Amino acid sequence: MRMTVQRTFLVALFFMHVNLLHGFTKDDDICYRHRPHIDDHPECNFVKDRQLLVCFNGLKDEWRARAEHVHVLILCAWPKATFNPQEILRGFTFLRKLMIANSNLTRLSTAFPSEMQFLEKINVTGTKLRSLPKDAFSNLRTLRCLDLRNNTLGEINITAFDIPALKHIYLAGNPLRCTEDVAWILDSSEGSAASKVVDKDKLLCATPYDGRPLVPIVEIIATLKKECKKTVCDCELIYVVGAGKLTQRQLIAFTSVNCSHRGLMEMPNFLPADTTTLRLSGNKIKDLTPLTTNPAYKSVRDLYIDDNLVESIARLEGSDWLDRFRLLNLRGNKLTDLPTYALENALLHNNNVAGLYLGNNSWACDCHFTPSFQDLLIRHSNIIKDINDIRCAFTSDSDNSNKQIRDLTRTEICISPDEDSWLHPLDILNIVLASLIFLVLGKLLYDYWSFKKTGKLPWIVAKIP
Numbered sequence: 001m002r003m004t005v006q007r008t009f010l011v012a013l014f015f016m017h018v019n020l021l022h023g024f025t026k027d028d029d030i031c032y033r034h035r036p037h038i039d040d041h042p043e044c045n046f047v048k049d050r051q052l053l054v055c056f057n058g059l060k061d062e063w064r065a066r067a068e069h070v071h072v073l074i075l076c077a078w079p080k081a082t083f084n085p086q087e088i089l090r091g092f093t094f095l096r097k098l099m100i101a102n103s104n105l106t107r108l109s110t111a112f113p114s115e116m117q118f119l120e121k122i123n124v125t126g127t128k129l130r131s132l133p134k135d136a137f138s139n140l141r142t143l144r145c146l147d148l149r150n151n152t153l154g155e156i157n158i159t160a161f162d163i164p165a166l167k168h169i170y171l172a173g174n175p176l177r178c179t180e181d182v183a184w185i186l187d188s189s190e191g192s193a194a195s196k197v198v199d200k201d202k203l204l205c206a207t208p209y210d211g212r213p214l215v216p217i218v219e220i221i222a223t224l225k226k227e228c229k230k231t232v233c234d235c236e237l238i239y240v241v242g243a244g245k246l247t248q249r250q251l252i253a254f255t256s257v258n259c260s261h262r263g264l265m266e267m268p269n270f271l272p273a274d275t276t277t278l279r280l281s282g283n284k285i286k287d288l289t290p291l292t293t294n295p296a297y298k299s300v301r302d303l304y305i306d307d308n309l310v311e312s313i314a315r316l317e318g319s320d321w322l323d324r325f326r327l328l329n330l331r332g333n334k335l336t337d338l339p340t341y342a343l344e345n346a347l348l349h350n351n352n353v354a355g356l357y358l359g360n361n362s363w364a365c366d367c368h369f370t371p372s373f374q375d376l377l378i379r380h381s382n383i384i385k386d387i388n389d390i391r392c393a394f395t396s397d398s399d400n401s402n403k404q405i406r407d408l409t410r411t412e413i414c415i416s417p418d419e420d421s422w423l424h425p426l427d428i429l430n431i432v433l434a435s436l437i438f439l440v441l442g443k444l445l446y447d448y449w450s451f452k453k454t455g456k457l458p459w460i461v462a463k464i465p
Contacts, residue, residue: 029075030054031101031126046070059088067091078103078127085112092116097125106130106152114139125173141165149173153414154206158184161193172199175206176219180225183219212240212251217359220253220274227272233259235272259283260304272294277302281329284309292319303403304333306357317342327355331386334359336393340372347380356380359389365400367414374413379405 004130042058051071053063053254058079065068088110096118103301105127112119119140131152137143143163150173162167176182185203186429187194190389194200221237228235234257241252247456253274261282267290271278278300285308292315303325311332316322317339323346347353364370381387390399392408400412447458 006375026202030074031099031103034214050100068094070095072097072099074099074101079107081106081128082109082201083107084109086110089116091111093118095119097121097123099125100127102126104128108133108136110288111135111138112140115141117142119143120146121147124151125149126151128152130154132157132160136160137163137166144168146170155179155181158193161196166196168198169193169196171197172202172204174203176203176214178205178209178214178221179209180218180221182218183222185215185388186222208238212242216251219262219267220251224253224255225271228257230270231257231259231272232262232264233257233266233268239278267291267294268296269294269389271300274299277304279304280308281305282307286310288313289315291316291321297321301325301352304326304329306333308333310334311336313338313343322346324351324352325350326352329355329357330361331357331389332360336364337369337373340376344376344379346381347376353383356384357386358384359391361385361390363390363405365392365398365403365405365408365413370405370408370413371410374405374408381406 009340019175023105029167042060044053044055044060045304046053046066046069051069052074053070053072054074054076055063056076059075068091071094072090073089073440075098078100081104083100087110089098092252093115095116098119098121101123103126105124107353108129108131111133116139120142122140122143123143125147129148130153132148132153133156136159136343137146140163142165144165145168146161146166147170149170153171153174154177154179156171184192185194185197185200189195197203200215201213204210205212205214205217209217217237217240220240224235235259236256237253239254241254242250254276255274256277256279257271257275259268260279264280264285265279266287267285269290271362273294276299280298281304283305285305286360288305288310291300293302300321301324304327306329310330312335313330322342336361342361348358377384377387377390384390385407388404390405391402392398392405393402393403400408401410
């Protein structure tokens with residue numbers, strides 16, 4: 001059995017040797033194309049004419065005595081979660097290329113030793129490497145190429161790339177977190193770490209921008225941070241639409257701006273570009289006019305302006321904003337009424353609307369406003385999310401005080417409690433009309449009876465020419 005495994009390994013190594021006579025670049029596939037099935041035991045083979053050592057499942061101690069003859073070291077299926085360069089690579093003084101691939105490696109525990117003064121290329125690919133020590137490569141003065149593709153690197157300390165000789169860096173295939181900490185990737189100046197990243201256009205973001213191109217996303221985040229400094233608010237990029245090789249202008253960004261509890265007396269004059277969600281809760285704002293006049297609010301779809309001092313939304317009547325908003329939170333303001341017909345029209349024609357909050361306002365409950373407002377609440381109860389909190393204003397002299405408007409009857413709305421119900425003007429009018437109807441019917445019956453008995457026409461008919 002052992003002879004069969006060794007024979008398989010040697011055949012694989014032979015084909016690798018035949019195919020790799022032209023340099024280092026095609027060594028990268030050996031760990032994926034040829035993997036001997038050896039149970040947890042290191043297995044190494046040396047190609048003398050190339051000074052190439054390939055090991056699976058670890059590195060045998062016997063090679064430390066012959067390390068000075070190895071110029072290329074390929075470690076496949078490294079068996080441990082950590083890799084200690086100071087210990088494992090001790091003695092490999094003349095190493096020019098190191099490759100660690102196709103393994104469960106998660107961490108480099110130390111920096112590479114300073115004795116490796118000829119190491120030109122490091123290739124750590126197809127592992128579970130999560131992070132790099134900031135000084136991982138600081139001792140490698142001759143390192144020219146660093147390939148870290150297809151690992152699980154979430155973030156990268158830029159100081160790890162501060163090596164004068166380093167010219168080429170490969171980072172594609174890592175779930176990088178797109179935050180302002182990655183803004184170094186935008187520095188295109190000569191000699192910068194970003195200028196050395198060869199596959200910059202292939203870098204993709206991890207959650208929450210899964211699969212989105214990293215550079216455009218970071219550009220948007222950097223621009224947002226700069227613009228946010230012009231406000232007193234907190235800004236956050238919450239979502240981006242678009243994928244592939246897109247530029248910042250081709251991506252559609254959704255930005256959330258939080259200006260809550262800032263003591264604002266009016267809505268901000270400036271908002272970062274692509275602000276779709278604006279939170280203004282807990283301020284002292286009265287006027288909503290900027291929604292219709294200020295271009296900065298063109299992209300705002302979700303507006304949280306609860307717990308302010310808004311007394312009217314009449315300025316929004318007929319506005320484009322009212323026809324395209326998605327969420328409007330007006331809870332806890334000073335509203336007593338609103339233009340129901342305008343709001344009704346907007347809710348019927350706005351296909352984007354998802355939520356409207358009107359609770360905890362001092363709504364007037366009278367026969368002029370409330371019936372149409374009540375109809376609006378009932379017809380759009382799926383959109384008005386806090387309908388149970390929409391109540392009549394609290395007053396000590398009204399039976400409707402603090403009652404849910406949705407449940408009021410027309411009698412409760414339009415008849416004042418201090419009016420005598422049986423003496424109401426409408427009732428008096430109804431009695432008079434009913435009396436006249438009975439009087440006319442009675443006269444008609446009498447005239448009919450008189451005509452049948454005497455043959456005389458009624459007096460009024462006889463006088464008609």
